[in-house]
Amino acid sequence: xxxxxxxxxxxxxxxxxxxxQRQFSTTGAxxxxxxxxxxxxxxxxxxGNTSYHRPPKCIHVYNKTGVGKVGDKxxxxxxxxxxxxxxxxxxxxxxxxxxRFDSNNVVLIEDNGNPIGTRIKTPIPYILRRKEGExxxxxxxxxxxV
Amino acid sequence: MWRAVSGxxxxxxxxxxxAGGTPRAVPPPPRxxxxxxxxxxxxxxxxxxxxLEAAAERRQAADTVLQKFNIDFVxxxxxxxxxxxxCVIQPPPEIKYCDYFIIVSGSxxxxxxxxxxxxxxxxxxxxxxxxxHTQIEGKETDDWLCIDFGNIVVHFMLPEAREVxxxxxxxxxxxxxxxxxxxxxxxLPEDFxxxxxxxxxxxxxxxx
Numbered sequence: 001x002x003x004x005x006x007x008x009x010x011x012x013x014x015x016x017x018x019x020x021q022r023q024f025s026t027t028g029a030x031x032x033x034x035x036x037x038x039x040x041x042x043x044x045x046x047x048g049n050t051s052y053h054r055p056p057k058c059i060h061v062y063n064k065t066g067v068g069k070v071g072d073k074x075x076x077x078x079x080x081x082x083x084x085x086x087x088x089x090x091x092x093x094x095x096x097x098x099x100r101f102d103s104n105n106v107v108l109i110e111d112n113g114n115p116i117g118t119r120i121k122t123p124i125p126y127i128l129r130r131k132e133g134e135x136x137x138x139x140x141x142x143x144x145x146v
Numbered sequence: 147m148w149r150a151v152s153g154x155x156x157x158x159x160x161x162x163x164x165a166g167g168t169p170r171a172v173p174p175p176p177r178x179x180x181x182x183x184x185x186x187x188x189x190x191x192x193x194x195x196x197x198l199e200a201a202a203e204r205r206q207a208a209d210t211v212l213q214k215f216n217i218d219f220v221x222x223x224x225x226x227x228x229x230x231x232x233c234v235i236q237p238p239p240e241i242k243y244c245d246y247f248i249i250v251s252g253s254x255x256x257x258x259x260x261x262x263x264x265x266x267x268x269x270x271x272x273x274x275x276x277x278x279h280t281q282i283e284g285k286e287t288d289d290w291l292c293i294d295f296g297n298i299v300v301h302f303m304l305p306e307a308r309e310v311x312x313x314x315x316x317x318x319x320x321x322x323x324x325x326x327x328x329x330x331x332x333x334l335p336e337d338f339x340x341x342x343x344x345x346x347x348x349x350x351x352x353x354x
Contacts, residue, residue: 044329112286118311119325126242129294134283136292136299140313143326145241 029092032104033058033068039076039106042088043117043141048108052079056106069094071131076106083116084109086138088124099125099146107138115141215272217246220298223268224250227261231308235317245297247317251305255288258302262291269295 033039038055041048048056059082060075061068068074068087076085085108089101101122108116113134120138123146128135139145217234224232229250237247252258262282269280284291289307293300301313316323 044325112288113284114287114290114307119316119323119329121326121329129243136283136294136301137290139243140247140292140299140301141311141316143316143321143323145243 029090031067032090032092032094033072033074033087033106034061034066035059037104039074039085039087040103041076041078041085041108042105042122043107043115043120045108045115045117047078047081047083047116050079070098070125071128071133071135073109074106076108078108084111086135088120088128088138089122098127099123109138113137117141119143215269215295215298217298219268220246220248220265220300223265224248224261224300227264228253228257229261229302231305233314235314237317238320244294244299246299247313248298248300249308249313250300250302251308252302255304258289258291258304259285262293262302265293265300269293 035058037058039058041056056076056078058068058074059077062073062075068090069092070087070089072087074085074087076083085106087104088107089099089103089105091101091104093100105122107120110116115137118141120142121144123144124139124142125146128139221232221234229252231249231251233249235247235249236245237243250261252261266280266282278296280293280295282291282293289304290311291302303311312323312325315325
């Protein structure tokens with residue numbers, strides 16, 4: 001009897017892919033990058049690429065609103081230390097004709113603005129150039145632009 | 147060193163061509179249409195004289211600062227300031243970043259700051275009101291400053307920083323740069339959810 005039930009359940013799950021063993025609901029991105037957002041470091045710095053048991057998280061956004069968009073500086077907690085970083089792409093759709101990325105990308109920088117890594121492989125949006133701020137260094141070590 | 151690899155993609159301007167500070171004997175060719183570059187610009191300008199001249203004049207009237215503040219002027223200024231290792235790179239037009247990418251070295255932090263301030267002063271002196279303002283980026287650092295003039299980007303670095311970042315290799319070699327190839331292929335984080343589209347932002351969506 002139990003076997004028959006289990007087989008029925010399994011066949012049901014096979015039919016409808018929405019119901020599986022593990023199930024949690026998610027929304028699309030409502031706010032770009034705020035406190036406690038997990039981010040992805042995209043440059044080739046040692047700090048960003050060595051694995052750690054916790055993903056790098058944003059702990060502060062240097063902005064009047066607490067939401068960071070492309071070009072904003074944030075404070076990250078990486079490997080037990082605090083580092084500043086620059087947002088170069090987020091999952092939330094932005095203004096029209098600007099690129100939307102599949103992950104929240106971030107480039108580590110020092111307090112004085114120098115990037116810690118030396119190359120960036122992922123595409124960097126051109127809108128960084130128009131913005132007010134010190135982005136020429138990050139654009140100089142980038143390889144692809146979008 | 148890397149200067150020998152100049153034949154790879156884009157040409158580097160000849161550094162030892164003109165003596166320090168003196169203006170070049172041959173006047174730079176007018177801003178011809180973007181097809182010909184470098185050495186063949188002279189031939190291109192001579193060939194289609196009539197129509198090209200009219201177009202060039204119209205373009206000259208449009209961006210006057212960038213005519214006066216062009217690459218030769220910048221390089222002459224840098225030579226006058228005793229900048230070491232002036233490297234001018236012309237990125238391929240597919241990378242729509244700038245027309246000229248200049249990297250110079252200075253002997254000390256004060257030297258870098260002085261060069262950057264002087265460059266900015268000359269730009270402000272020559273620009274009209276309609277041209278965009280420029281700022282010096284990296285004033286808090288002591289080894290890397292840069293200024294973005296729209297079509298020209300100038301980076302002032304100390305020799306140590308230049309060795310670390312190797313910007314010349316990146317911008318001339320492109321995808322064959324060795325630092326890029328040495329980068330380990332990046333994997334996505336474990337909590338990455340693929341396929342979440344913007345249309346689903348209004349309602350809850352059940353995903354695995």
